[in-house]
Structures are given as structure tokens and as C-alpha cells.
Amino acid sequence: MKLKRTIRQVFAIAKTDFLGIVRNKTAIFFTLLFPLFFLIIIGFTFGTQGTGETSRIQVGTVNLDGNMIDVNGTVSQNSTIGDVFVQVLKDANFTVYEYDVYGDKDTNGTAAYDISRGEIKIAVVLPANFTETLSYQYTDSLGIPIPTRAHLDLYTDPSDPTGSIIGQQSLLGFISGFIKYYQEIAINQLPENLQDYAEVLADPITVSTSEADVSGRQLRWIDYMVPGTLGLVLLWSGLNHASVAIATERTKGTFQRMVIAPVSSITVLAGKFISSLAIVYISAVIMLASGLLLFQVNLYWNVPAIILAIFLGALSAIGIGLIISSIAKNEEAANSIAVLISVPLQFFIGAFFPLDIMPEPAQIFGEALPFTKLVYAMQDIMTKNLPFEAVMPEIIYLTISGLILFVVGIIAYRLSLKRL
Amino acid sequence: MNLNDIEIDAVTKRFEDTVAVDNVSMKVAKGELFGLLGPNGAGKSTLTKMLCGMVNPTSGTIKVGGYNIRDNAMKVKELLGVVPQDIVLYDYMNARENLAFFGKLYGLSGGKLRDRIEELLKFTQLDEKAVKRHISTYSGGMKRRVNIAAALLHEPQVMLLDEPNAGLDPGNRLALWEIIQTLHKEGKTIVLTTHMMDEAEELSDQVAIMDKGKIIALGSPRQLIKKVKMENTITVVPNKITPKLMEAVKKISGVKRSYRAYDEEEKIETIKIITERAEDILPEVVSGISSVGSKILSVQLSRGTLEDVFILLTGRSLREEEQL
Numbered sequence: 001m002k003l004k005r006t007i008r009q010v011f012a013i014a015k016t017d018f019l020g021i022v023r024n025k026t027a028i029f030f031t032l033l034f035p036l037f038f039l040i041i042i043g044f045t046f047g048t049q050g051t052g053e054t055s056r057i058q059v060g061t062v063n064l065d066g067n068m069i070d071v072n073g074t075v076s077q078n079s080t081i082g083d084v085f086v087q088v089l090k091d092a093n094f095t096v097y098e099y100d101v102y103g104d105k106d107t108n109g110t111a112a113y114d115i116s117r118g119e120i121k122i123a124v125v126l127p128a129n130f131t132e133t134l135s136y137q138y139t140d141s142l143g144i145p146i147p148t149r150a151h152l153d154l155y156t157d158p159s160d161p162t163g164s165i166i167g168q169q170s171l172l173g174f175i176s177g178f179i180k181y182y183q184e185i186a187i188n189q190l191p192e193n194l195q196d197y198a199e200v201l202a203d204p205i206t207v208s209t210s211e212a213d214v215s216g217r218q219l220r221w222i223d224y225m226v227p228g229t230l231g232l233v234l235l236w237s238g239l240n241h242a243s244v245a246i247a248t249e250r251t252k253g254t255f256q257r258m259v260i261a262p263v264s265s266i267t268v269l270a271g272k273f274i275s276s277l278a279i280v281y282i283s284a285v286i287m288l289a290s291g292l293l294l295f296q297v298n299l300y301w302n303v304p305a306i307i308l309a310i311f312l313g314a315l316s317a318i319g320i321g322l323i324i325s326s327i328a329k330n331e332e333a334a335n336s337i338a339v340l341i342s343v344p345l346q347f348f349i350g351a352f353f354p355l356d357i358m359p360e361p362a363q364i365f366g367e368a369l370p371f372t373k374l375v376y377a378m379q380d381i382m383t384k385n386l387p388f389e390a391v392m393p394e395i396i397y398l399t400i401s402g403l404i405l406f407v408v409g410i411i412a413y414r415l416s417l418k419r420l
Numbered sequence: 421m422n423l424n425d426i427e428i429d430a431v432t433k434r435f436e437d438t439v440a441v442d443n444v445s446m447k448v449a450k451g452e453l454f455g456l457l458g459p460n461g462a463g464k465s466t467l468t469k470m471l472c473g474m475v476n477p478t479s480g481t482i483k484v485g486g487y488n489i490r491d492n493a494m495k496v497k498e499l500l501g502v503v504p505q506d507i508v509l510y511d512y513m514n515a516r517e518n519l520a521f522f523g524k525l526y527g528l529s530g531g532k533l534r535d536r537i538e539e540l541l542k543f544t545q546l547d548e549k550a551v552k553r554h555i556s557t558y559s560g561g562m563k564r565r566v567n568i569a570a571a572l573l574h575e576p577q578v579m580l581l582d583e584p585n586a587g588l589d590p591g592n593r594l595a596l597w598e599i600i601q602t603l604h605k606e607g608k609t610i611v612l613t614t615h616m617m618d619e620a621e622e623l624s625d626q627v628a629i630m631d632k633g634k635i636i637a638l639g640s641p642r643q644l645i646k647k648v649k650m651e652n653t654i655t656v657v658p659n660k661i662t663p664k665l666m667e668a669v670k671k672i673s674g675v676k677r678s679y680r681a682y683d684e685e686e687k688i689e690t691i692k693i694i695t696e697r698a699e700d701i702l703p704e705v706v707s708g709i710s711s712v713g714s715k716i717l718s719v720q721l722s723r724g725t726l727e728d729v730f731i732l733l734t735g736r737s738l739r740e741e742e743q744l
Contacts, residue, residue, distance in 0.1 A: 005527045012524035016510060023512040023554075253508040257570075260472045261525040262497040 009263050013271025017245055018278060031241050032283045035232040036290055042352055043222050043295050057167050058095045060111040060123035061086050062102045067128040071137050078131040085126060085178060092174055099123070102155065115157050121167035125153040134182060223298050226291035227378035228351035230284055230310060231371040234317040235342040235349075237283035240335075242276045242321020246413065247334035265417055269410065273318060280314045281307075300385040306378065309395065313374035315402030322409030326416035350375045370401040424483075425450050425578050425609040426471065431480030433466050440466040442633035443480070448578075448626070453600070453610045455624030455641075457617065457726060462630040464613045468582050471611070472502050485577055498526070501576030505583040505613075507563045508570075511556035515546055515566045518555060519573060526574035533573075540569040543599075561592035568599060578609045585619060597623060617726040629730055636733050645724045652698035653722050654705060655681075656691045659715040668712045669693060674701040677731060694728050 021027045029037075065082025068075050090096045102125050103110020111123035127150065132138065136145035154171065156164035183202045187195050249255035258268050284306075291297040321338065328334035347353070348366035355366045366372050377394035380386040388395075426448035433441040441463045448454040456464050469475040470482055473493045482489045485499040509518050516537055523533045541551055544565040555563060564584070571579065581600065585593045600623055604610055614620050620627050621641045629637040629644070637644050658665060661680055669678045669691060677694045695701055698721050709716055 008524050008527075008529055012521055016513070016521050019517075020510070020512055253504060253506050254510060256474065257502075257504060257508045257522070258525060259474055260497060260500070260502050261522070262494045262527070263525050264494075 006264075006267055009267050010270045010274065013258070013263075013268055014274040014278070017272055017275035020248070021241065021275075021279060031237050031279055032286060035229055035236045035283060036286055038232060038346075038352075039226070039229050039287060039290060040294065043225060043291075057122075057170050058097065058120040059089065059167065059171060060097045060099055060114060060120040061089065062099045062111050062123060062125040064128045065126050065130040069128040069132060071129070071132050072139055076129075076132050076137065078135070078137075081131040081134050081182075082126045085130070088178060088181075089174060094170070094174070102153075111155065115155060118157065118160065121157055121160065121163045122171055123155040124171060125155070127151055127153075220298075222291070222295045223383055224379055225352065226288065226295070226297045226299065227382040228349075228375045229287050229291075230306075230378050231313070231349040231351045231375040232346055233280060233283045233287055234310075234313045234371050234374065235346055238276060238280045238314045238317030239321045239324075239342050240338045241279050242272070242318040242409075243324040243328070243334045243338035244331055245272045245276060245321070246325040246416075247328045248331040250416075251331040259417065265414065269322075269413060276318050276321070277311070277314055280310060280317070284310055299382040302381050302385075302388065305381050305388045305391075309374055309377050309381075309391075309398065312395065312398035312402045313370060315406045316370040316398070319402065319405030319407070319409035322406075323412045326409070326412035345369065345371065348372070370398050370405075373397045373401075423449055425452075425485055426454075426611065427481075427483040428467075428471075429481045429483075431467070431470065431477045431482060433463075433470060433475065434478045439633050441470070441477075444630075444633075444635055445480075446628055446635060446638060448609055448611060450609055451604075451607045452625045453604045453612060453623055455620035455627040456611060456613045456630065457615065457620045457627055457730075458630035459615060461632075463633040464615075464630055465582070466633075467630070468580055468611070468613055472500055472580055473497055498574065499577045501571035501574065501579045503568050503571045503579065503581045503584050505586050507560075507567050509555045509563065509566060512554055514554055515541060515544065515551050515558075515569075518566060519570060522570040523573040528573060536573055536575075540572060543572070544569050560588060561595065564588060564592065564596060565599070568596075572603075576608070578611070579603060580611045580613070582613045583615070584612070585614070585616065617730070621726050627726065629726070629733070631730075631734050637729060641726055644726065644729050652695055653724055653728060654693040654695065654698050654702065655720040655722065656693065656705065656709065656716060657688055657718045658691065658709055659717060661689050661691060662712070662714070664712050665709060665714050666691070668708045669705065672701060672704050672708050674704070677728075679731065692728075694724065694732070 021031055063079070063082045063086055066077060066079030068077050070076075086096065086098065097111075097114065097120055099109070099111040099114075101110050102123060103112045105112050105116035107113055111120065111125075114120045115123060127133075129148075130150050133148045133150040138146045138148045140146055152175065154168065156168055158164070180203075183199075187198045187202065190198055246255060249258070255268075259265070291299075320341070324337045324341070325334050328337055348355070348358075348362060349369055349371040350366060355363045355372070358366065373394040377391040377398070380391050380394075381388070424447045426446075428444055428446050431441055431444045432439065444463070444467060456467065458464050466475065470477050471484065471489075473489055473496060476490065484496045487495045487499070489496045510521070513521070519537045519540060520533065523529075523536060528536060544562070546562060546566070550558070550562065555566065558566070568581075568584065584600070585596055588596060597619070600610065600612065604623075612620070612623060624641060626639065627637075627641050627644060628635045656669075666678065666680070669675060672693075674695050674697055675693050676696065679692055681690050681692045682688075683690050693705060702719070702721070706716060706719070
């Protein structure tokens with residue numbers, strides 16, 4: 001009888017708390033939709049990367065190959081190989097902008113000007129003797145070709161290191177392919193008995209790269225990102241909501257009214273926990289469904305593992321939220337503290353960017369966060385299709401940290417009752 | 421059989437170095453309407469919080485319905501219906517949803533809860549349209565009625581009304597007095613916390629006046645007024661009030677105490693003169709005021725009030741305390 005009454009009280013508190021979110025547009029946005037907002041913005045910006053698509057890379061070419069040049073005392077104006085280079089670059093699906101000169105950042109219409117304004121990420125300058133060097137036109141007095149290298153200049157945008165690195169790596173990859181193509185043509189022109197030697201000299205080491213049989217699927221960045229955003233859900237829907245749930249009631253006085261009713265403080269807490277958990281799961285469903293509908297993510301759906309991992313992560317998020325809610329003087333203070341914590345944290349949990357690119361202290365900090373462990377576990381399960389046992393270390397970490405933070409949260413909550 | 425619904429025995433509450441409630445003892449009989457009167461900071465709120473179990477006393481015992489609150493907190497909470505000073509309702513829910521929520525907290529469910537909600541919705545006098553609107557759209561009076569209804573859901577034996585009239589206009593204030601009187605007639609034991617002397621005087625069977633954590637007077641309003649032998653007050657409205665005038669009034673024979681007071685309804689400054697024989701000294705008052713060059717615009721004789729009792733006991737006016 002008493003248990004039945006307590007259960008009714010718990011669900012009444014949970015329902016009332018839940019209605020407070022769904023009937024408040026601002027709360028809906030910050031609690032349920034803010035992570036989605038992030039997913040959409042970043043998803044549309046970077047989401048399709050990882051499929052080898054180069055059309056987003058803007059390359060400027062300054063092809064000086066057709067310019068007049070002195071070769072062995074005579075004027076040459078051959079642009080054949082330079083033109084082929086630019087055409088192949090276009091065929092390789094780079095977005096190519098052609099310039100007459102590299103120029104400087106203040107002169108409109110030059111490659112340097114467009115780099116300075118972010119129009120292109122990288123520029124490649126082909127020298128005037130590009131064709132002449134590659135076709136062995138430089139000879140000595142006896143008419144024997146002088147080995148001369150062709151030299152390309154690449155210019156990147158220092159104000160956009162990430163875009164520059166991506167552009168540079170892609171362009172170097174293209175140049176490497178172009179050199180290989182050129183070597184094959186040159187070697188074929190050698191006497192047959194020398195061709196094998198020349199091939200070895202040209203490529204003394206061969207490398208073959210294959211994709212490991214990890215998921216059996218071609219994955220894009222967005223496919224990694226969507227499981228990662230479940231960490232964001234914990235921060236925004238779990239931590240943030242739990243932070244204000246009790247603080248708001250305390251500010252409005254409704255908490256005091258609950259305390260003077262024949263309801264134990266743990267019953268109130270249980271109701272708040274259930275509503276926070278419901279909000280976390282709803283937000284997670286919104287995120288995953290949006291990933292499917294907007295970005296057609298290609299993931300594995302081990303639903304029980306996902307539900308369990310989110311639950312364990314939510315213990316940490318709600319635990320921290322309870323601590324904030326208990327120490328904050330009012331709703332506004334709780335909200336500010338929650339935002340102050342969750343905004344920076346979202347960049348340390350590996351949801352958007354791998355922790356490997358961060359400085360070591362940031363990596364150590366990020367690795368210590370339970371939310372990072374959830375992100376790792378979700379990425380392993382949903383993108384690599386690893387079995388649940390494979391993410392046991394993350395699950396154990398989530399369980400221990402979740403229990404510690406939740407218990408500390410309960411203690412802080414009980415202490416806060418004395419301030420009423 | 422216990423005739424008292426509330427028994428407070430030697431209760432003290434300390435907050436670090438501050439003594440909020442100092443060795444207070446009092447009893448509230450079954451069916452009695454008990455006024456707890458005092459300025460802000462007198463200890464009324466702390467005493468009320470201890471009564472409803474929100475705060476534990478540092479020492480002393482509190483019994484409600486015969487149950488010691490320390491040992492039977494849940495039982496005591498079931499007996500109590502608390503109407504907080506502020507409107508404590510969920511503004512994103514309508515009246516029915518709010519009442520359903522608070523009813524469930526008190527263990528009501530099913531048909532019993534539904535019937536009780538309908539009964540109390542009639543009590544709130546809200547029409548069906550208003551019932552369906554969120555509380556945030558209600559007027560102050562409507563909110564106040566739902567606020568009271570939420571405390572009545574479980575048909576409590578004892579009610580604690582904490583400054584229920586705070587922020588209400590005179591019309592709504594009178595309507596609320598009627599509600600309180602109705603609850604009193606129904607036999608409920610009511611503790612009414614207020615800083616309004618007229619409210620305590622009009623509604624209460626017994627009054628305790630608190631100041632600085634202590635009960636400085638306890639009894640029926642009539643008894644208290646008689647006890648301090650202040651049957652009369654002369655209220656004078658002069659054209660202007662000067663220190664010289666106040667000094668002249670003080671010197672009149674038979675004046676026990678005099679003070680400046682602001683009449684909020686008339687928006688005028690007045691002089692209150694407390695005396696045991698108003699009619700006898702009235703001519704002297706008139707001549708005394710005239711002697712310092714002031715003109716009298718009006719004079720009124722009235723019997724003593726609880727405000728006068730407070731002033732006599734503390735040397736301060738309740739209103740002054742409120743303004744501090």
C-alpha cells in the first residue's frame with residue numbers, strides 16, 4: 001500500500017517535471033534540441049568528409065608553363081604537361097580556380113588575394129619550364145639531356161590550419177599520383193632491358209594500403225559523429241536539466257511545498273531522476289533519428305547496449321546536475337554553472353574532434369571524463385559493430401564514475417534540504 | 421483526549437549566532453483560529469517552518485495532533501494543510517493539473533482524488549474555461565484561491581496559513597477573510613501568520629505577538645487590549661506635524677504614548693494618542709495642538725488595537741518595523 005503510494009508520488013513528480021520542459025519552448029530548445037542544432041551545423045559542414053570526396057577542396061593553379069623561357073639558348077613556350085596537370089586536377093574532382101600570377105594579398109584577381117580571403121585553401125604554382133624539364137629539353141653541349149627536376153610551389157592559408165592541412169594532403173596525394181603516371185611514361189621510353197631497373201629506382205619501396213575489415217562498411221565522418229553526439233545529449237539534456245530541475249522548484253517555492261507534504265526527499269529525487277532520464281532518452285532518440293533522416297548514417301544498432309550505456313552515462317550527468325542544483329542559490333545560478341561546465345566539456349569528449357589532435361593535458365582531461373567513455377563505447381558499438389564485451393572497460397568506467405557522481409549528488413541534495 | 425491540536429513546548433531555534441525563536445511555548449486548541457502576529461524577522465516564519473517539519477528545532481518539542489513532529493514527521497505532514505505566503509503552483513499547468521499533482525503527493529488517487537478536485541474547483545469559483553487555462557494566465561485572487569485549495573485536498577485537520585493576504589487588493593483580501601472564516605466554521609484548527617493587526621484582530625480567537633524570537637503577548641485580542649489597559653486611541657489629523665507639536669502632545673496629562681502614523685487608505689499623516697480616558701483629555705489635546713500654531717483637520721476616537729499593544733510592549737510600531 002505504502003509502496004503503491006510512493007510509486008504514484010514518484011511518477012506524479014516525474015510527470016510534472018517533464019511537463020515543465022515540454023510546455024516551455026526555451027527549455028525544449030536548450031534541453032532537447034540544442035545538441036541537435038550542433039549535429040546539424042557540424043554535420044552539414046564536415047559530415048560527408050571521409051569518403052575521399054575532393055570537390056570541397058578549392059585549389060588555385062598558377063600555370064606559368066606556357067610562359068616564354070630560355071632553353072639551351074633558344075626561346076621555348078611549351079605548356080603541354082602543365083595543361084595536362086591542371087586538367088587532371090580538374091578530372092580528379094578538385095574545385096580548380098586558375099590564375100595568371102600568384103601575386104600578393106592586396107592585388108585582386110591573384111591567387112594570394114583569394115587565399116587571404118579564404119576563397120581557396122591552397123595554390124599550386126607550375127613553373128615556366130615545367131614541360132621543358134619533364135621532357136628532358138635541357139641538354140649539354142653534346143646534346144645529352146641534363147637531369148633537371150621540375151619544381152612546384154604550394155601556398156597554404158596559415159589562418160586556416162585545418163583546411164590547409166586537408167588541402168595540402170589531398171594535393172600532395174594528387175601530385176604523387178601524377179609523378180607515378182609520369183614515371184611510367186618516361187620508363188616506357190627507355191630501352192626494354194633498362195626498364196625494370198628504372199622502375200625499381202623510381203619506386204625502391206612499394207606500399208599497399210587496404211582498409212582493415214573493421215565494419216565492412218564505408219564510413220563518413222558523420223557516421224562517427226552521430227554516436228558521439230550521444231555524449232552531447234548527456235551534457236545538454238542530462239546535466240543541464242538535472243542542474244535546474246531542483247533549483248527551479250526551490251526558487252519558485254514548489255520544492256518547499258513538496259517537502260511539507262508527506263513525501264520523502266528520496267521520493268522527490270526519484271521523480272526528478274526518472275524525468276531527467278526520460279529527457280535524456282528522448283533527446284538521444286531525436287539525435288539518432290535525425291542522423292538517420294538527415295544524413296542517412298550507416299550504423300549498427302545494438303539497442304540494449306546503447307540503452308545501457310546511456311543509462312550509465314546519465315548517472316554521471318544527473319549526479320553532476322544534482323551537485324550543481326544543490327550548491328546553486330537559485331535557478332539562474334544553476335543554469336549559469338551548468339552552461340559554464342557543459343559548453344567547454346563538449347569539446348573534450350571526442351564527439352566532434354578526436355582527442356588525438358589536442359594537446360596532451362587536454363587529452364588526459366578528456367580521457368578522464370565519463371562522457372568520453374560513452375562516446376568511445378558508442379562509436380565502437382555503432383560504427384565498428386564490436387560486441388558488448390569489447391567495450392567493457394568503458395562500461396566499467398561509466399558504472400564506477402556514474403555511481404560515485406550520483407552518490408555525491410544525493411549527498412549534496414540532502415545537505416541542500418537544510419537550507420530550505 | 422487531547423484538546424490541543426498544536427503544542428509547542430520551550431522551542432528554540434538557533435542559526436549559528438542568531439536565535440530566531442527563543443524558548444517559545446504555546447498551545448492551539450482544536451478548532452481554534454490562532455493568529456501569530458509580529459513584524460518581519462520576529463520569528464514567525466521560522467516557527468511556522470518548524471511546525472510543518474521543514475526545519476528542526478534546536479531544542480524543545482512540537483506536537484501536532486498529539487504527534488511529536490521529530491518522531492512522526494510523516495504523520496504530522498498528513499494532518500497539516502499549509503498555505504505558503506507566495507503562490508506556490510506550477511504556472512505551466514492548469515488548476516486541475518495542479519490540484520491533481522498535490523493530491524497525489526498526499527496519497528489521493530482515482531475517484532476520490534477526482535471528486536475532491538471537483539469540490540475544490542467549486543471552492544475556487546473558477547469557471548470551466550479558467551480551469552483549463554495555465555495558472556500563469558490567472559489573476560492574483562484566482563491564484564490565491566487555487567493556492568489555498570491545494571492545501572485543502574487531503575482535508576487536513578490543522579491548517580497553517582502563512583501571510584495568505586500578502587499582495588492582495590482590499591476586495592480580494594475581504595474575500596479571503598470569508599474563506600478563512602468558512603474554514604474556521606468547518607471546525608478546522610487554523611494558525612494564521614500575519615503582520616496585519618486588523619486581520620489578526622478580526623479573525624483570531626487567540627493571538628500570539630512575537631518579537632525578536634519571543635512571544636511577548638498571548639491571549640484573545642480583547643484580552644490583550646484590556647490587559648494593557650488601552651481602551652482608547654485618539655487619532656488626530658493636523659495640518660502639519662512638527663517635532664514641536666509631537667512634544668506638546670506628549671506633555672498632555674493622561675497621554676500614555678503618542679506617535680506619528682501614516683494612514684494608507686486616506687494617504688495622510690496622523691498622530692495617534694493612546695490613553696485610558698480619551699473623552700476626558702480630548703479638550704486638552706485640542707488646545708495643546710492649537711497652542712503650537714497647528715490646525716486640527718479631523719479628530720477620531722477609537723478603542724485600542726493590537727498595534728497599540730505592540731507599541732506599548734516594544735516601543736515600536738509594527739509598520740515602522742515593516743519599513744525597516
